[in-house]
Amino acid sequence: MTTRRIRRAAITAVVLTGLAACSAPSSGEGGDTAATSVVIGVASEPDTLSPLLGYGKDGNSKIFDGLLARDGDLELTPALAKALPQVADDGLTYTYTLRDGVKFSDGEPLTAADVVFTYRTVLDAKTNNTSRSELDAVKEVRADGANKVVFRLKYAYAPFAGRTVLPIVPEHIAAEQDPNTGSFNTKPVGTGPYVLSSWSKGEKLTFKANPNYWGGAPKVKTFTMAVIGDDNVRATRLRSGDLDGAILPPNLAATFKGDAGLKTYDAKSYDFRTVTLPQENKVTGDRAIRQALDAAVDRKAMVDKILDGAGRPAYGPLPVDDPWFAKGIERNQDLDKARRVLDQAGWRTGDGGIRAKGGQRAAFTLLYPSGDKVRQDHALAYASDAKKAGIDVTVESATWEVIEPRMKNDAVLAGFGSTGDPDFGLYTLLHSSLAGDGFNNMARYDNPAVDKALDAGRRSQVEATRETAYDTLQRQLVKDPGYTFLTHIDHLYVLADRWSGLTTQLEPHEHGFASGPWWNIEDWQSKK
Numbered sequence: 001m002t003t004r005r006i007r008r009a010a011i012t013a014v015v016l017t018g019l020a021a022c023s024a025p026s027s028g029e030g031g032d033t034a035a036t037s038v039v040i041g042v043a044s045e046p047d048t049l050s051p052l053l054g055y056g057k058d059g060n061s062k063i064f065d066g067l068l069a070r071d072g073d074l075e076l077t078p079a080l081a082k083a084l085p086q087v088a089d090d091g092l093t094y095t096y097t098l099r100d101g102v103k104f105s106d107g108e109p110l111t112a113a114d115v116v117f118t119y120r121t122v123l124d125a126k127t128n129n130t131s132r133s134e135l136d137a138v139k140e141v142r143a144d145g146a147n148k149v150v151f152r153l154k155y156a157y158a159p160f161a162g163r164t165v166l167p168i169v170p171e172h173i174a175a176e177q178d179p180n181t182g183s184f185n186t187k188p189v190g191t192g193p194y195v196l197s198s199w200s201k202g203e204k205l206t207f208k209a210n211p212n213y214w215g216g217a218p219k220v221k222t223f224t225m226a227v228i229g230d231d232n233v234r235a236t237r238l239r240s241g242d243l244d245g246a247i248l249p250p251n252l253a254a255t256f257k258g259d260a261g262l263k264t265y266d267a268k269s270y271d272f273r274t275v276t277l278p279q280e281n282k283v284t285g286d287r288a289i290r291q292a293l294d295a296a297v298d299r300k301a302m303v304d305k306i307l308d309g310a311g312r313p314a315y316g317p318l319p320v321d322d323p324w325f326a327k328g329i330e331r332n333q334d335l336d337k338a339r340r341v342l343d344q345a346g347w348r349t350g351d352g353g354i355r356a357k358g359g360q361r362a363a364f365t366l367l368y369p370s371g372d373k374v375r376q377d378h379a380l381a382y383a384s385d386a387k388k389a390g391i392d393v394t395v396e397s398a399t400w401e402v403i404e405p406r407m408k409n410d411a412v413l414a415g416f417g418s419t420g421d422p423d424f425g426l427y428t429l430l431h432s433s434l435a436g437d438g439f440n441n442m443a444r445y446d447n448p449a450v451d452k453a454l455d456a457g458r459r460s461q462v463e464a465t466r467e468t469a470y471d472t473l474q475r476q477l478v479k480d481p482g483y484t485f486l487t488h489i490d491h492l493y494v495l496a497d498r499w500s501g502l503t504t505q506l507e508p509h510e511h512g513f514a515s516g517p518w519w520n521i522e523d524w525q526s527k528k
Contacts, residue, residue, distance in 0.1 A: 036526065038223040040495075041234040041246035042512040043372075045205065045227045048185040049196065051167035052121050052174065054131045058418065060514040062207055062521065064167030064190035067096050067115065067149070072503050072520070074419055076161055080110060080168060080191065084161065091156030091461050096164070098147040102214045104170045105195045112143035117171035119151075121179055128180045130438035133428060134163060137458075156461045159421035167192075193218045193522035203227055209522075218522035220499075225513060229371045238262075238494060245495030247512040249374045250310040253492040265517045267491040267504035270322075270417035270425065272314045273378050275366060275484040276443040281409050283364045286357075287480055288345030289391065294481045295331070295338040296389040297382060302487050306377040310490040316474045317416070317426055319488045324422045324467070326474035338389035347390070355390035363392035367406065368413035370397045378486055379413045407442050414442055417488070417509040422470050423458050425508075430454060430473070430482070445482030493517050499524040 049055050051064055059070050069079040078084060081096040088094075102110040119141045122129050137157035144150050153160065167190060174184050188196060193215060194207040205225045209218040226243060228234045235252040237243045239259075253264055277284040277293070284290065299313035318325045347355040347362055355362040366383065368375040376397065383393035393411075403412060418425030427434075431454050432447070434440040450473050457469035477483075491511050495502070501524045507515045 036219065036221040038220055038499075038518075038521065038524075039226055039242075039244045040223065040516075040518060041226045041228045041237060041243045043227075043229055043231070043234070043247060044512070045202070045225070046513060049188045049199075050174075050179065050182075050185045051118065051169055052127055052129065052179040053185065054129050056167045056514060057131055057134070057165075058420075058424075058508060058510065058514075059165035060519045061167050061190070061192060062194040062514075063188050063192045063196055064169070065102075065192050066165035066167050068161060068164050070165060070420075070505070072505055074506055076165075079165075080115075081164075085164070087161075091158070092153045094151040094153070094160060094164075095144070096149045096151075098149070099214065100147075102191055103212060104189050104191055105210050105212070106170070106173070106189050107212075108170060108172055110168070110170075110191055111146050112149045113146075114171045115149045115168050116141050116143050117175060118166065118168050121169075121174070122166070124179075126180075130440060131428070133431075133434060133437075133440070134424070135166075155459045157458060158461045158466065159423055162420045162424070194223070197222075213522070215522065218524075219526065220521050220524050223518070223521060231371075231373050244498075245493060245517075247491065247493050247516060250308040250490070250492055253310075253494055254308060256494050261497055262494050263497045263502075265493045265495065265502065265504050266310065267493070267507045267511075267516075268319075269489060269491050269507040269509075269511065270319060270419050271415060271491065271507065271509040271511065272317060272319075272417050272488045273375065273413065273415055273486045274314070274317075275379075275382055275486065276407065276412045276414050277482055277484065278407070278409055278411065278442075279444050279446060279482065281364060281411075282360055283362055283391075284411055286345065286347075288341050288347065289362060290481045290484070291479075292338040292341045292347075292389050293382075293386055293391065293484045294478070295334045295341065296385045296391075297484055297486060298333040298385055299486055300332070302378060302381055306374065306381065307487060307489055310492060312488045314485040314488045316477050316485055317429060318422065318470075318474065322422075324470050326471045329474055329478050331478075333385070335388055342390060349390050352392075353387070353390055354392045361392065362390060363394070364411055365394045365396055366411045366413060367396050367398050367403050369403065370399055374489070375413045375415070382413070382484070382486065404439075408436065408444065412442060414483075415509050419506055419508045422466075423454075426470070426473065427454050427458060430477075443482040447476060447480050447482070449476050450480075491516070498527055500527055501525050 065079045067081040068076045071077050082099050085094040085096050137153045139154040140152040193213045195210050197208045198206045209221045211217045231249050234246040238246045277290050279285045303311045315329050347357045350356045366379050368379045379395045383395050386393045428440045432451050435444040453469040453473035457466045491507050502517045
């Protein structure tokens, strides 16, 4: 997935490295030298700015607020709610009291009816929100007066409060439109610290400070997200002074070392790169092929050579330092095991060293999104490793518009990863009920033991039960891999050193637009 597909937010491990580059921008998009204006280069833009369709669902939207938010340590804090929710003893009822005096950017007051409308619309099957399953536990949401909202759950869902970072939209505007096609998707109105002032699709989004923001008027008065898909172009524009900052891959971020006036921010993340292995494909649908690929891949070499050390090997969807990680599943490249598994399954070496079984060559196509050098390098390294085991992988670049209809049968070099709770990322990645549901369960993975573990982890409040469920799940993925997990990547950002208050969070896959050092841009202060 890319950040165009706004979808997926523990521990915090943040490294802030002071580096140096050119002086502050004095021309072009970054022409305002005052630190009250910021221009950031990002790789992609969202399809929509409507939370009803998934935008900002994990928090950090600058246009909207949720009932709760996450601080720098990912701890839940009150936002539109006065306080954290009151939770009934049975874990089935959550009650939120709204903050007094909050208004939308059009001047209309926030009420409990807006919250109810937002959640009910997201849950409506007619709304094209592929993240609806994340609110599966909600049985009912209702207003109790003008300033109180009550959620009743179908089952006790331990991490439910984390779902209420979902941004709230104004009923008086959004209810008058079709949530799938209405103008609200590109002309949003929220309660957040910024207001969208312009959006040139494929070029840039510009935001201006909301002077009536309930949290106080931001010191950064305008910021622009310049949409620049090519990594090298972003680096060039940053170096020329056309940008105040940019998200960059490790090899390009390293080129700014020693330049005066810039800092590099290194954020640890749950963001992993993986190869989807569609079960309906005649080759990748064979468990022996999937097991052999898992053994053949050299994860450490990918971290060292592709990420320049800015990442970690991925042995599953959770990083090794996550408290839910199943200890002991770490594994090194083992080509002898890969060959042995294929031999035992009847895949015999044939022409050119490529294996075949029953007339079917061990060959498949691996797609990656055009312009993404990091994914391209992962794909090429993966193909090289696979060939050593006798599996022929053809690497092909394409746009997401081309990739999406081919995901059923072709492998994809994909990216996922959510912070907050293991349920947040694992359920949509692996549960068979979501196979083929947009970008959920892209591999169409179907493993009853994994489904059972996901359901147990989601429906229990007992931590020991949840720990067992997620441990079981991760070990099943080693036995029956529906994906080949490759690396967890660090997110690197290079910005002009003109502000104080910049920090990074432990980040999800979706980054660069909402996540990044600008997650709290409303709190930045000029150093001058």
